[in-house]
Amino acid sequence: xxxxxxxxxxxxxxxxxxxxxxxxxxxxxxxxxxxxxxxxxxxxxxxxxxxxxxxxxxxxxxxxxxxxxxxxxxxxxxxxxxxxxxxxxxxxxxxxxxxxxxxxxxxxxxxxxxxxxxxxxxxxxxxxxxxxxxxxxxxxxxxxxxxxxxxxxxxxxxxxxxxxxxxxxxxxxxxxxxxxxxxxxxxxxxxxxxxxxxxxxxxxxxxxxxxxxxxxxxxxxxxxxxxxxxxxxxxxxxxxxxxxxxxxxxxxxxxxxxxxxxxxxxxxxxxxxxxxxxxxxxxxxxxxxxxxxxxxxxxxxxxxxxxxxxxxxxxxxxxxxxxxxxxxxxxxxxxxxxxxxxxxxxxxxxxxxxxxxxxxxxxxxxxxxxxxxxxxxxxxxxxxxxxxxxxxxxxxxxxxxxxxxxxxxxxxxxxxxxxxxxxxxxxxxxxxxxxxxxxxxxxxxxxxxxxxxxxxxxxxxxxxxxxxxxxxxxxxxxxxxxxxxxxxxxxxxxxxxxxxxxxxxxxxxxxxxxxxxxxxxxxxxxxxxxxxxxxxxxxxxxxxxxxxxxxxxxxxxxxxxxxxxxxxxxxxxxxxxxxxxxxxxxxxxxxxxxxxxxxxxxxxxxxxxxxxxxxxxxxxxxxxxxxxxxxxxxxxxxxxxxxxxxxxxxxxxxxxxxxxxxxxxxxxxxxxxxxxxxxxxxxxxxxxxxxxxxxxxxxxxxxxxxxxxxxxxxxxxxxxxxxxxxxxxxxxxxxxxxxxxxxxxxxxxxxxxxxxxxxxxxxxxxxxxxxxxxxxxxxxxxxxxxxxxxxxxxxxxxxxxxxxxxxxxxxxxxxxxxxxxxxxxxxxxxxxxxxxxxxxxxxxxxxxxxxxxxxxxxxxxxxxxxxxxxxxxxxxxxxxxxxxxxxxxxx
Numbered sequence: 001x002x003x004x005x006x007x008x009x010x011x012x013x014x015x016x017x018x019x020x021x022x023x024x025x026x027x028x029x030x031x032x033x034x035x036x037x038x039x040x041x042x043x044x045x046x047x048x049x050x051x052x053x054x055x056x057x058x059x060x061x062x063x064x065x066x067x068x069x070x071x072x073x074x075x076x077x078x079x080x081x082x083x084x085x086x087x088x089x090x091x092x093x094x095x096x097x098x099x100x101x102x103x104x105x106x107x108x109x110x111x112x113x114x115x116x117x118x119x120x121x122x123x124x125x126x127x128x129x130x131x132x133x134x135x136x137x138x139x140x141x142x143x144x145x146x147x148x149x150x151x152x153x154x155x156x157x158x159x160x161x162x163x164x165x166x167x168x169x170x171x172x173x174x175x176x177x178x179x180x181x182x183x184x185x186x187x188x189x190x191x192x193x194x195x196x197x198x199x200x201x202x203x204x205x206x207x208x209x210x211x212x213x214x215x216x217x218x219x220x221x222x223x224x225x226x227x228x229x230x231x232x233x234x235x236x237x238x239x240x241x242x243x244x245x246x247x248x249x250x251x252x253x254x255x256x257x258x259x260x261x262x263x264x265x266x267x268x269x270x271x272x273x274x275x276x277x278x279x280x281x282x283x284x285x286x287x288x289x290x291x292x293x294x295x296x297x298x299x300x301x302x303x304x305x306x307x308x309x310x311x312x313x314x315x316x317x318x319x320x321x322x323x324x325x326x327x328x329x330x331x332x333x334x335x336x337x338x339x340x341x342x343x344x345x346x347x348x349x350x351x352x353x354x355x356x357x358x359x360x361x362x363x364x365x366x367x368x369x370x371x372x373x374x375x376x377x378x379x380x381x382x383x384x385x386x387x388x389x390x391x392x393x394x395x396x397x398x399x400x401x402x403x404x405x406x407x408x409x410x411x412x413x414x415x416x417x418x419x420x421x422x423x424x425x426x427x428x429x430x431x432x433x434x435x436x437x438x439x440x441x442x443x444x445x446x447x448x449x450x451x452x453x454x455x456x457x458x459x460x461x462x463x464x465x466x467x468x469x470x471x472x473x474x475x476x477x478x479x480x481x482x483x484x485x486x487x488x489x490x491x492x493x494x495x496x497x498x499x500x501x502x503x504x505x506x507x508x509x510x511x512x513x514x515x516x517x518x519x520x521x522x523x524x525x526x527x528x529x530x531x532x533x534x535x536x537x538x539x540x541x542x543x544x545x546x547x548x549x550x551x552x553x554x555x556x557x558x559x560x561x562x563x564x565x566x567x568x569x570x571x572x573x574x575x576x577x578x579x580x581x582x583x584x585x586x587x588x589x590x591x592x593x594x595x596x597x598x599x600x601x602x603x604x605x606x607x608x609x610x611x612x613x614x615x616x617x618x619x620x621x622x623x624x625x626x627x628x629x630x631x632x633x634x635x636x637x638x639x640x641x642x643x644x645x646x647x648x649x650x651x652x653x654x655x656x657x658x659x660x661x662x663x664x665x666x667x668x669x670x671x672x673x674x675x676x677x678x679x680x681x682x683x684x685x686x687x688x689x690x691x692x693x694x695x696x697x698x699x700x701x702x703x704x705x706x707x708x709x710x711x712x713x714x715x716x717x718x719x720x721x722x723x724x725x726x727x728x729x730x731x732x733x734x735x736x737x738x739x740x741x742x743x744x745x746x747x748x749x750x751x752x753x754x755x756x757x758x759x760x761x762x763x764x765x766x767x768x769x770x771x772x773x774x775x776x777x778x779x780x781x782x783x784x785x786x787x788x789x790x791x792x793x794x795x796x797x798x799x800x801x802x803x804x805x806x807x808x809x810x811x812x813x814x815x816x817x818x819x820x821x822x823x824x825x826x827x828x829x830x831x832x833x834x835x836x837x838x839x840x841x842x843x844x845x846x847x848x849x850x851x852x853x854x855x856x857x858x859x860x861x862x863x864x865x866x867x868x869x870x871x872x873x874x875x876x877x878x879x880x881x882x883x884x885x886x887x888x889x890x891x
Contacts, residue, residue: 041140047133049073049091061121061142063114078140080112094127095134103127111140119144169265173254177201177218180254188477189245189266191237196571202262207234207242214247221251221260232267244271293389296326297378304378313369313390315361331358331366345375345384356391416513418493420445421500423507437493437514439485455482455490469497469508480515492519542617542637548630549574549588558637561617563610577607579614595621595629604640616644682708735862736778739888742814743773745782746807753790761800762793762820769808776886781859788856789818789879797822801876813865814885819878825871833869 041061044053054069062069062078069077075084094100102125111121122141127134170186172179182197190197190205203211203218210233220227230248237243244267252261294310296303303322311318314326330338334357344351353374359367368391376385418434420427430445438450454462458481465475478496485491496511542558544551551569559566562577569576578584587605594601602620609615617637624632685708693701750764786805793803801821808815825833833853856879860867865883 043074043078043138043140045074045136045138046130047095047135049075049088051077052130052135058140061140062111074138077114078111080110080118083110100127108143120147169263171261171263172197172202173252173259173261174202175254175257175259177203180259184474186264189243189264190235191239205235207236210234217249218260221249224251232271244268293387295385295387296321297376297383297385298325299378299381299383304383310388313367313388314359326359329359329361331360334358341373342384345373418512420450420510420512421502421507422449422510423502423505428502428507434512437491437512438483450483453483453485455484458482465497469499480519490516492516542635542639544574544635544637545624545632546574546635547632551576552632561609561615561637561639562607563613577609579606579608591621591633592629595623595633596627599623599627604644607637614641615639616641678712682712735781737776737863737886738779739774739776740779741773742775742777742782743768743770743807745779746786746805746816749783749786749790750805752787753794756791757794760794760797762797762803763800764790764794765802765804767804767806767808769806774888775814776888777863777883778859781862785856785859785881786816786818788853789881792853793818793820793822793877796820796877809885810882812885814883816881816883817878819876821876824873824875824877825869826873827871830869830871 041058042053042055043051043058046052051069051072051074054064054066058069059065064077075087079087090100090102094103102123104124104126106122106124109121109123110118111123112118120143122143124139126137128137129135168185170183170189172182172186174180179197179200179202182194184194186197187194192205203214206214213231214233217227217231227249230246233245233247235243235245245264246267247262247264249260249262252259254261294313295305295307296310297305303325306318306321306326308318310326311321314321314329316326316329327335327338337355338357341351341355354370354372356368356370359369361367369388370391372387374385375382377383378385416433418437419429419431420434421429427446427449430442432442434450435442435445438445438453440448440450440453451459451462461479462481465479468475477498478494480492480494483491483493492515493512494515498509499506500509501507502509537556539555539557542561543555544558545553550573551571554566554569556566559569562569564576575581575584578587591601591603600620600622602618604616604618606614606616616639618640619635619637621633621635623629624634685704688704689696689701696704746766746768750766754760754764790803790805797803797820799822803820804817806815806817806819835854857867860881860883863883865881868880868882869877870880871877
């Protein structure tokens with residue numbers, strides 16, 4: 001930092017020079033050590049292509065010692081034969097023209113090792129001055145290990161991807177509740193194309209009645225809580241079929257963030273089996289609870305427990321049966337078998353656990369019962385538990401169960417889907433529905449199959465898929481074909497094929513169902529839809545059906561409006577044609593509120609075309625179901641871009657006229673004020689000379705004449721500024737840079753600023769920390785810039801204070817700052833500071849035109865620089881000018 005004087009620098013002493021030399025030598029030694037231990041090879045080469053330097057890294061990578069390499073041509077040592085000619089041509093071309101394709105950039109190529117092997121390298125070549133000429137440096141890095149690692153990673157990724165894609169169950173990864181990855185089996189199970197899975201919320205696939213459990217699961221995962229291992233939920237497919245899924249979610253890290261990895265499999269058949277088993281168990285429990293079966297527990301020689309039904313069967317009171325037992329009710333002819341089996345059981349011999357005996361009652365009636373006997377622990381001691389029931393009732397139950405089993409078999413055999421199993425080219429299983437659909441007997445199906453029933457045009461498809469499946473290729477598991485019946489009727493069937501184990505060997509399981517009626521309905525629907533499509537496509541307005549703010553259908557006119565193909569819009573979020581997500585969210589809330597309240601909504605909105613342009617539309621929406629936007633909304637769009645642009649042009653013209661009127665008012669006000677003051681001074685001075693000139697002393701006369709001259713100069717400067725600003729606005733301001741001493745100009749400007757305002761109370765401080773004094777700038781424009789800034793800093797610091805003028809470098813640019821401790825600028829007026837004729841509201845009676853800063857801004861921009869301002873009322877102002885560093889010509 002300097003003020004108005006500074007001491008001249010002294011020449012360095014000899015000791016300092018010697019210390020500097022030692023320091024440079026130490027630095028050179030340090031750099032050599034760095035090169036010796038660098039893992040890459042660093043090679044020097046002269047203009048003729050001969051090696052001039054060869055680091056230890058080059059020895060390690062390329063095999064040649066320094067003694068073997070230095071002096072030889074680099075192309076003979078390390079350039080593979082098939083690259084040498086190009087290398088030599090490039091070197092000659094550079095030496096002749098100075099143009100190079102390989103210099104100063106990193107490229108991947110091949111190098112030749114001493115042992116003759118060619119290996120991949122990363123090469124960087126630069127040019128450098130050498131003994132008055134040009135030399136080259138090269139850095140070579142061996143890429144062999146890195147490429148091997150990349151290839152290993154690629155192979156590993158392919159292996160894992162293959163495993164994932166061929167999993168026997170579905171798998172998807174969700175981040176922020178949106179699917180970011182799904183395997184092939186996920187699409188197969190859900191019957192949704194992979195593209196339809198990606199970006200979807202998995203909860204949408206779940207039956208509404210089952211979503212609550214999975215939403216709770218989602219909350220638990222988000223909070224990091226432990227969840228159960230698996231869940232079961234229903235999925236409604238696009239075909240309307242409800243399928244059961246077993247879902248196993250777990251939190252994982254995925255591409256740098258938290259995600260949920262979910263495996264799932266279809267368990268519909270398992271659930272059906274479980275439900276059948278559960279119904280069977282419920283029937284069994286009902287039988288056990290309501291059948292005429294008694295139970296008694298015998299410990300030692302005494303009964304310790306008898307249930308109610310035992311008392312009923314024995315026709316005894318509960319207390320009585322515990323006291324005396326029920327063996328006296330056994331038919332005398334059956335006593336021997338009971339006593340014999342009890343003796344053998346107590347002796348440890350093996351005897352049948354179940355047998356039948358008769359009960360003889362006092363009225364002579366006989367009831368057959370079946371006894372089931374087992375030894376069990378009872379209160380810590382062995383006991384004999386005996387179940388017994390009326391055989392008649394059991395036989396009746398057996399008959400009922402038999403009839404139930406027959407009904408179940410009838411359901412399986414008469415299922416709505418045909419089922420076939422083929423193993424080793426033979427049909428090993430056929431159900432009844434398969435025979436009905438194909439109109440082929442079970443025996444003929446088992447012997448010949450049904451391929452002769454396939455419609456001739458479809459046989460090639462079936463044969464091709466069977467061939468590819470047997471070859472291990474991936475083919476679709478479901479497809480539709482036609483059957484040709486004996487009466488020449490054509491029937492459509494939907495076929496699903498999968499490979500399953502059957503009797504310990506793989507077999508092909510085929511499910512198929514008759515979809516002829518569905519195909520007929522689809523044909524009618526397609527014909528009707530085509531007619532409606534033609535009507536809607538001919539409309540002159542855009543039409544969209546949106547569900548959950550996704551395009552379900554759009555017509556050609558709307559696609560034309562936004563610049564997309566219809567296929568690119570259908571299925572996509574309406575966010576695609578909005579400028580940003582926040583605007584889309586805000587307008588969506590407004591639209592849904594109006595639709596729920598009134599059922600309709602109309603507004604004017606800007607939409608974003610595919611190329612980024614804005615198209616203004618008048619849009620009107622109506623709910624598919626009254627006041628229910630969730631059911632879908634039909635929107636119509638009318639392009640009103642032309643009308644909106646006309647309105648905007650009109651408003652812009654009005655605003656421009658307003659600005660011109662305001663500028664004219666400020667100009668008239670400024671000129672009337674700025675000219676009136678010097679003109680009044682000149683007029684009074686002229687009158688003074690006119691009437692008293694012969695009596696004025698020479699000194700006073702000279703002072704009066706100087707006043708007139710100052711007033712003329714003031715008006716001239718103001719006119720010059722107005723003319724200069726006019727040139728700048730018309731882009732006619734001349735920019736004539738030349739070599740100049742920037743530091744000298746800054747000193748001169750400081751002196752002139754003090755000379756123009758000698759009565760100032762400010763202290764002017766110079767802080768010139770410049771590495772070079774010279775540059776290439778327009779000195780006339782620089783005078784405008786800094787004479788204005790220095791003059792303003794002094795003028796608007798009426799109470800004095802420090803005015804600082806700093807010159808230096810910042811971020812590779814020339815930085816010049818003028819700061820003061822004056823009145824400052826109100827924050828709300830800083831944005832208007834550089835407008836012509838604008839003056840801050842707090843300047844009071846301080847004179848000024850409002851032109852200086854406008855000229856300053858234009859002058860800075862002509863230099864390709866920037867102008868920044870920081871200020872606060874009462875705390876002063878700081879202007880920062882950043883200009884590109886311009887090296888003088890010839891430097």
